[in-house]
Amino acid sequence: MTVLQTVVLTMVAALGVAVVTCRDPLRQTVVNGLYGLVLVVLFTVLQAPDVAISVTVVSTVGYTMLLLVTIQRTRRQDRREEDHG
DSSP states (O other): OOHHHHHHHHHHHHHHHHHHHOOSHHHHHHHHHHHHHHHHHHHHHTTOHHHHHHHIIIIIIIIHHHHHHHHHHHHHHHHHHHHHO
């Protein structure tokens, strides 16, 4: 295992813990996007570019955008219910 692989694996482990320990859904979504980005770097370092591309599309872009839209709509709906409730 090279030094670069060790550094990237350490970053993956640290960001994995950071995702789990975040309490705020918005921050957790951002950290999860960074986690996906570091996974892309890991798979690139491990010479698996096809997996890196898949992770880029699904984890870093698609999943993060889906969560951000869901959080926005949920908060907007909560505000409407508070105003009318």
